[in-house]
Amino acid sequence: MGENINVVEMFGCDVFNDSVMQARLPKKVYRELKQTIQEGKELSLEIADVVAHEMKEWAIERGATHFSHWFQPLTGVTAEKHDAFISAPMENGRVLMSFSGKELIKGEPDASSFPSGGLRATFEARGYTAWDCTSPAFVRHDAGGGTLCIPTAFCSYTGAALDMKTPLLRSMEAINTQALRLLRLFGNTTSKRVTPSVGAEQEYFLIDKEKWLQRKDLTYTGRTLFGAMPPKGQEMDDHYLGTIRQRVSAYMKEVNEECWRLGVAAKTQHNEVAPAQHELAPIYAPANIASDHNQIIMRILKKVASRHGMRCLLHEKPFAGVNGSGKHNNWSLTTDDGINLLDPGKTPHENIQFLLVLTCILKAVDTHADLLRESAADVGNDHRLGGNEAPPAVISVFLGEQLGDVLEQLISTGTATHSKKGGRLETGVKTLPDFMKDATDRNRTSPFAFTGNKFEFRMVGSRDSISSCNVVLNTITAEVFREVCDRLEGAEDFDLAVHNIIKEFATEHQRIVFNGNGYAPEWEKEAKRRGLPNLPSMVDAIPALTTEKAVKLFESFGVFTRAELESRAEIQYEIYAKAINIEAKTMIDIATKQIIPAVIRYTTVLADSINSVRAVGDYDVSVQTDLLKRTSALLKSTNSAMGKLARLVAQVPGVPEGRERAVFCREKVVKAMEALRSPVDELEMIVDKEMWPMPSYGDLIFEV
Numbered sequence: 129m130g131e132n133i134n135v136v137e138m139f140g141c142d143v144f145n146d147s148v149m150q151a152r153l154p155k156k157v158y159r160e161l162k163q164t165i166q167e168g169k170e171l172s173l174e175i176a177d178v179v180a181h182e183m184k185e186w187a188i189e190r191g192a193t194h195f196s197h198w199f200q201p202l203t204g205v206t207a208e209k210h211d212a213f214i215s216a217p218m219e220n221g222r223v224l225m226s227f228s229g230k231e232l233i234k235g236e237p238d239a240s241s242f243p244s245g246g247l248r249a250t251f252e253a254r255g256y257t258a259w260d261c262t263s264p265a266f267v268r269h270d271a272g273g274g275t276l277c278i279p280t281a282f283c284s285y286t287g288a289a290l291d292m293k294t295p296l297l298r299s300m301e302a303i304n305t306q307a308l309r310l311l312r313l314f315g316n317t318t319s320k321r322v323t324p325s326v327g328a329e330q331e332y333f334l335i336d337k338e339k340w341l342q343r344k345d346l347t348y349t350g351r352t353l354f355g356a357m358p359p360k361g362q363e364m365d366d367h368y369l370g371t372i373r374q375r376v377s378a379y380m381k382e383v384n385e386e387c388w389r390l391g392v393a394a395k396t397q398h399n400e401v402a403p404a405q406h407e408l409a410p411i412y413a414p415a416n417i418a419s420d421h422n423q424i425i426m427r428i429l430k431k432v433a434s435r436h437g438m439r440c441l442l443h444e445k446p447f448a449g450v451n452g453s454g455k456h457n458n459w460s461l462t463t464d465d466g467i468n469l470l471d472p473g474k475t476p477h478e479n480i481q482f483l484l485v486l487t488c489i490l491k492a493v494d495t496h497a498d499l500l501r502e503s504a505a506d507v508g509n510d511h512r513l514g515g516n517e518a519p520p521a522v523i524s525v526f527l528g529e530q531l532g533d534v535l536e537q538l539i540s541t542g543t544a545t546h547s548k549k550g551g552r553l554e555t556g557v558k559t560l561p562d563f564m565k566d567a568t569d570r571n572r573t574s575p576f577a578f579t580g581n582k583f584e585f586r587m588v589g590s591r592d593s594i595s596s597c598n599v600v601l602n603t604i605t606a607e608v609f610r611e612v613c614d615r616l617e618g619a620e621d622f623d624l625a626v627h628n629i630i631k632e633f634a635t636e637h638q639r640i641v642f643n644g645n646g647y648a649p650e651w652e653k654e655a656k657r658r659g660l661p662n663l664p665s666m667v668d669a670i671p672a673l674t675t676e677k678a679v680k681l682f683e684s685f686g687v688f689t690r691a692e693l694e695s696r697a698e699i700q701y702e703i704y705a706k707a708i709n710i711e712a713k714t715m716i717d718i719a720t721k722q723i724i725p726a727v728i729r730y731t732t733v734l735a736d737s738i739n740s741v742r743a744v745g746d747y748d749v750s751v752q753t754d755l756l757k758r759t760s761a762l763l764k765s766t767n768s769a770m771g772k773l774a775r776l777v778a779q780v781p782g783v784p785e786g787r788e789r790a791v792f793c794r795e796k797v798v799k800a801m802e803a804l805r806s807p808v809d810e811l812e813m814i815v816d817k818e819m820w821p822m823p824s825y826g827d828l829i830f831e832v
């Protein structure tokens with residue numbers, strides 16, 4: 129307590145980062161490695177050997193005994209296989225600590241235990257992990273000691289991507305190539321690389337571990353499958369804060385310190401809308417690093433919670449009727465020399481370029497709205513998207529009043545002559561609009577909002593990886609940039625050609641812009657009128673992965689092959705059906721073993737009371753009688769709803785795997801689950817609290 133923390137010293141102390149490499153590697157080796165990191169040059173085994181040796185020495189100093197290739201298979205969580213640094217014992221019985229370049233750059237976990245969605249049927253079970261040297265290695269400390277974690281990509285024997293990172297890296301190449309082309313056309317000769325920058329805000333719930341243990345639904349599925357709303361909802365989140373604050377801020381302090389040690393720039397933390405809900409945001413980083421860091425953050429959030437006698441819930445909707453959790457994926461495009469392509473800029477020349485980039489993104493999002501929606505599809509997110517909160521399931525773009533107005537002028541007259549609210553920024557081209565740099569309004573209901581110098585994609589679920597949405601954002605933007613570059617490279621009058629493209633894109637894709645309230649029911653109707661896709665469930669969204677449009681897009685940039693896309697769709701269906709199946713079985717288990725017995729005990733108490741009261745005289749037992757009637761009726765409904773659900777669950781194995789099974793779960797099983805939940809939640813409101821077999825919502829979220 130009260131010790132001074134030197135954040136500067138602490139930051140990145142467990143990371144094999146640039147300054148460590150510079151200090152420890154021979155100059156020549158350092159230079160070559162940097163070239164690999166910055167320019168994608170191939171790394172020789174000779175260099176890798178030297179790097180591995182230094183990395184090992186450093187890691188051992190940091191307390192590591194093991195190393196691990198750390199990767200992100202399609203299970204949704206990270207995976208790792210640990211190997212000790214020790215070599216085979218020598219004749220004298222002693223061992224050496226060793227780590228070779230080969231071990232650094234390549235690993236060989238058995239791929240057959242990870243989802244491959246059919247890719248395995250055609251390819252070998254063998255899988256490889258390959259070092260992503262652009263994301264630094266780090267030493268993680270936990271109960272198992274220190275482990276040198278090496279961020280890696282995971283591929284099959286033939287190079288098919290079996291993970292989240294490989295396509296992300298491929299999509300970063302695609303956007304780099306096309307964005308550089310665009311910059312060159314605008315006269316930029318200095319920038320060497322364009323990187324998508326990403327800052328992911330992470331929401332989560334904290335609850336007491338003892339109470340969590342008493343809820344089988346939370347322990348098995350991450351969310352409550354039953355639970356009536358407490359009399360006080362999230363509108364009253366003030367009075368309980370006094371008790372929470374100490375416990376939670378002690379928690380946050382440790383979370384921050386663990387993040388900083390691993391070079392994760394945890395910056396912002398605050399309480400969220402719902403009771404027991406919080407948020408953590410790091411400073412933005414290149415997309416692949418941001419994605420790795422988000423995985424690290426989720427792990428730290430969970431680990432530290434455990435240490436504090438709490439549980440961190442990352443599920444998108446742990447409590448029905450209470451705000452769910454998501455991730456806001458802030459995305460922009462930045463050059464190695466510090467230019468943000470989404471910054472409206474200060475000079476006329478930059479403004480034209482900005483307007484072109486902006487309209488390109490409008491076109492990209494409008495053309496591939498279904499893919500962007502799919503990138504946020506997750507079983508838990510079905511309870512958020514399209515619910516009465518968070519962003520709706522319809523993709524639209526929020527530009528704000530001022531930019532929206534500029535766009536409208538462009539469309540209606542071909543020239544924009546003014547910008548709202550004074551202060552103009554001159555574009556220097558008569559036919560192009562002037563506009564203000566400052567974003568006008570803040571809109572919290574839009575799934576894809578322009579926020580001054582970046583876009584904020586708010587659909588991603590709190591548990592989900594941010595890789596998928598960034599793969600989509602990078603690739604769809606690269607596609608439009610490519611089209612524009614093709615056109616501009618052949619143009620005789622560059623300025624006129626740019627102007628025409630801006631106007632064309634703004635006109636043709638205006639329908640994707642929506643500055644109003646995304647939660648309003650009218651928007652759904654309006655979106656339908658505009659022809660925008662509305663994909664309320666994950667099962668509705670998955671087909672977007674394998675349309676001809678998507679295959680063409682991804683294949684043309686080498687981000688995904690058709691087979692990879694098909695396998696991913698297959699895995700998504702599988703994940704959906706499995707998750708629903710587990711939820712349904714958990715519900716049946718809880719209802720059979722906990723709820724029904726408890727309710728029967730309660731009816732016995734009521735019946736006993738009626739009898740005992742009557743026995744002593746002619747007293748009024750109408751309250752007990754009425755309660756007994758209602759309870760018995762609800763008990764009957766519960767039992768019959770449970771029977772129905774059990775019958776459907778029994779049918780699941782007979783339904784063909786893949787889309788068919790997922791649709792069955794979505795249309796039949798989920799409905800039957802809702803039908804079972806309803807009488808149980810009503811019962812919870814009338815049954816004696818002492819007899820209810822698990823902590824209530826009130827106990828869980830108001831008493832952390």
Ligand code: ADP
Nearest residue numbers: 325326327328409410411412458459460581582
């Ligand atoms: P708000 O969403 O309230 O505007 P911030 O502007 O602080 O909050 O940003 C939220 C997240 O966006 C943080 O992770 C931040 O680092 C990130 N961010 C800020 N600027 C950019 C940018 N140009 N590109 C990508 N992410 C950014």
Ligand code: MG
Nearest residue numbers: 329456458584
């Ligand atoms: Mg934000």
